[in-house]
Amino acid sequence: MAFVVGRGRNVSDGPVCRLGTYRARDGSRGADLALDLDRPHAMLVVGKRGYGKSHTLGVVAEDLARTAGVAPVIVDPMGDFRTLDRPSAGDPVPTTAVSDPAVTAASLDPRSWCSLLGLSPESGAGSLVWRAAATESTLAEMRDRIEASDAPDADRRAATNHVELAASWGVFDPDGLGPDDLCDPEATVVDVSGFDAAPMNAVVRGIAESLYDARVDEAVDRLPWLLLDEAHAFFGGVAAPALETVLTRGRTPGVSLVAATQRPGAVPDVAVSQSDVIVSHRLTAGEDLTALERAQPTYVDGSITDGDRMPTEPGEVLVVDDATETVHAATVRARDTPHGGASPRASELSSGRSAE
Incomplete structure (x- = not known):
């Protein structure tokens, strides 16, 4: 019976990952070793x-x-x-x-938004971003909320520029x-x-x-x-x-x-x-x-x-x-699917073979 890392020897108690086999000091392979996936x-x-x-x-x-x-x-x-x-x-x-x-803008809380954009929550621009993230769910709504505020122009411009920077990354989407x-x-x-x-x-x-x-x-x-x-x-x-x-x-x-x-x-x-x-x-x-x-x-x-x-x-x-x-x-153990990150080799490229 395989030993289950994270659980012990009871293999029947929930799903496991087939991690591999024990390795003896001489390099030979022994009994199976598994990993608990139940907890x-x-x-x-x-x-x-x-x-x-x-x-x-x-x-x-x-x-x-x-x-x-x-x-x-x-x-x-x-x-x-x-x-x-x-x-x-x-x-x-x-x-x-x-x-x-892509993730939704709402998946990050206000503190996360300030941290992501390098803004102190106590700063003028940071407080605008915080309030916008707390109430709105998309970058467009956050930008509109910032621009509609009565904060000083400099703070509104700085906050808007930071939100636009986040938009340029292409990783925030309502869907x-x-x-x-x-x-x-x-x-x-x-x-x-x-x-x-x-x-x-x-x-x-x-x-x-x-x-x-x-x-x-x-x-x-x-x-x-x-x-x-x-x-x-x-x-x-x-x-x-x-x-x-x-x-x-x-x-x-x-x-x-x-x-x-x-x-x-x-x-x-x-x-x-x-x-x-x-x-x-x-x-x-x-x-x-x-x-x-x-x-x-x-x-x-x-x-x-x-x-x-x-x-x-x-x-x-x-x-x-x-x-x-x-x-x-x-x-x-060997993978059941090919490894997609193999480094290219000059010998394989020159012979027309793929490193993958």
Whole structure:
């Protein structure tokens, strides 16, 4: 019977992700290892480039997409998950790909709007944006509310210019992604590849707040899982407060977060300390190893970053499971869908083959 990370050995108790198999010291594969998908979790996937971090995120996404009662939302900043609906083995993975992601202006609260636009709520322009966001649901309505105010001309011009800047990003739409869209029976891939940092963060903040608020209000009957690749780009931007809310308060309403990053040293301590499951691929940078050391629980004997513990090859992982207070050396299974983010190779291009 497989061990289920986040639960224990009772495989029959709810859905699981087929994560992979145990890895012996000689590199051979052992019994199956699974991941609990029945309960909400905060999960951190780390590893240097090329060692399987995004692959592991894809493995989790595949099985979430097949699981009833959950709503996986995959934020894709690198175009790695565009192929989730192309089965290469096993059952098809039902996926809705969103090529031009947009959220509604109302998905961000007034404080989020001020933060997004770099305005202090106490400033003249910031207070105008705050009041407009509190009462209106579209950018056009916010702009009209600001222009109709009796505030000084300079404040109105500054607030209007900031709202126009947000409009120029092309990620706010009255018909943008809302809780019902994000929590439909299929998985949702939000493809933000090619976007600058500000609009990417705006989309993620809107999605995270929508999912959290919808569950708090019991407006959706599925448990959302937000999967976030290159998470350091969002924990270092205006999406951070919404992500930290999901990390620290999301389990009670039932919102899960799976954050993947090649730079664990660049994410805040809360992203590490609040994770009940940590999956580590190979790491070599000192600050990243130090960040992982800081997360080491007291029940782990010796150093978690010892040479014989840490993975050395692509696909190998060390899994720290705080729910069962166990540590597992494993090899992640092959994906059932092709990986969409393979780096191009000169030899393949010259021979007419595709890197994908």
